[in-house]
Amino acid sequence: MIKQVAAVVMCGGCAVLGGAGAQLFVKTPESAAAHSFPLPPVQQPVLAEQDRTSAFALSERFQAVVKKLGPAVVSVDAVKQTAAAGKSKEESGSGVLVKIPGLGGSVVVTNNHVVGDAPKEKVYVTLQDGTIVQPVRVVADPESDISLLHLAEDLPTAELGDSDRVVRGQYVLAFGSPFGLNQTVTHGIISATDRGQISLGATIRIKEFIQTDAAINPGSSGGPLIDLDGRVVGINTAIASQSGNNTGVSFSIPANLVKRVAAQLFEKGRVVRGYLGVQLATTIDPGEALRLGLNKVCGGLVEIVHTGTPAEAAGLKPGDVILKLEDVDLRDENHLINLVSALPPHQKVRLSVWRDRKAVPMDVVVGDWNATRARK
Numbered sequence: 001m002i003k004q005v006a007a008v009v010m011c012g013g014c015a016v017l018g019g020a021g022a023q024l025f026v027k028t029p030e031s032a033a034a035h036s037f038p039l040p041p042v043q044q045p046v047l048a049e050q051d052r053t054s055a056f057a058l059s060e061r062f063q064a065v066v067k068k069l070g071p072a073v074v075s076v077d078a079v080k081q082t083a084a085a086g087k088s089k090e091e092s093g094s095g096v097l098v099k100i101p102g103l104g105g106s107v108v109v110t111n112n113h114v115v116g117d118a119p120k121e122k123v124y125v126t127l128q129d130g131t132i133v134q135p136v137r138v139v140a141d142p143e144s145d146i147s148l149l150h151l152a153e154d155l156p157t158a159e160l161g162d163s164d165r166v167v168r169g170q171y172v173l174a175f176g177s178p179f180g181l182n183q184t185v186t187h188g189i190i191s192a193t194d195r196g197q198i199s200l201g202a203t204i205r206i207k208e209f210i211q212t213d214a215a216i217n218p219g220s221s222g223g224p225l226i227d228l229d230g231r232v233v234g235i236n237t238a239i240a241s242q243s244g245n246n247t248g249v250s251f252s253i254p255a256n257l258v259k260r261v262a263a264q265l266f267e268k269g270r271v272v273r274g275y276l277g278v279q280l281a282t283t284i285d286p287g288e289a290l291r292l293g294l295n296k297v298c299g300g301l302v303e304i305v306h307t308g309t310p311a312e313a314a315g316l317k318p319g320d321v322i323l324k325l326e327d328v329d330l331r332d333e334n335h336l337i338n339l340v341s342a343l344p345p346h347q348k349v350r351l352s353v354w355r356d357r358k359a360v361p362m363d364v365v366v367g368d369w370n371a372t373r374a375r376k
Helices: 002-025 030-034 049-072 255-268 286-291 310-314 333-341 369-375
Strands: 073-081 088-098 106-111 123-126 137-141 146-151 171-176 184-195 209-212 224-226 231-239 250-254 278-280 300-305 321-325 348-355 358-365
Touching (some): 123 146, 137 255, 146 255, 321 333
Antiparallel strands (some): 073 123, 171 184, 184 209
């Protein structure tokens, strides 16, 4: 890059010197000088008063949110054990301080992939002013990639907003510690909601992400995504990138999911989830949808029905497409997984199943996901 810049600068220098030489050694004829016209002055773009006022107001809004949220944004470091005996590695990320109803102190919300199985004695939270504190308790839900660090101290906190109300095109700010640069702020918009068609490893099963183009890079994991009212609407967790750095396609865990997970983790010590007992296709391509007699891509295509599960008892079969759960039309397989996971075990629900080119109603009793996992 230095060589390229040097070449440009040198060529530009030669051009200037050449022009100067021409002026020194070439005499301009009188007739040409008499008929030369001065170039018109360069017109600088001028913003209309209304546009200037709007831009200034937006800038002030950003600054106000940054000032308000800064004290609640933290960096998180965790020392984890590795598979190699006696070896450990340090993971760095970000987090945001929130208040959990009925719980003393304050809680850092971050990603489980940042903290992992590190003991609380090896987890370090750095506040805005550089103060280091450690959690008295760590709880986590690997399936949603959420980790909660309970601190004894009452610290400045941010408000968890209503992520169901975010819309595409809405301005947001992303806070974090990319590449160890604490208290970094970037801005962008909400690009999409309810994104689930991304692979984040075998442990992360609950995927209903908010997509944003705000710049998020390694080290930003666990940092908050903030609306312009200063409320947390998401927890930044992943990026889609071939290089490993920001490409403008980033994903955040919705704040409403964080609320549900936090409530159960602190009340019950675990997250209770329902399940059906099917393996679903990751996608249904348009050709497959038309072959099945569907006129649009939707629902969850059943690939495998596991033995001894609620799905088998209800009569589900491979090749079925689950189109609806109660009165909710299903967008895709992740939509179905998220809705079923949020149901309490033993609840009876009605499915609408596409089979033999027609919709068939089917009742199923939701199973207990945790009990099933414990038996494996």
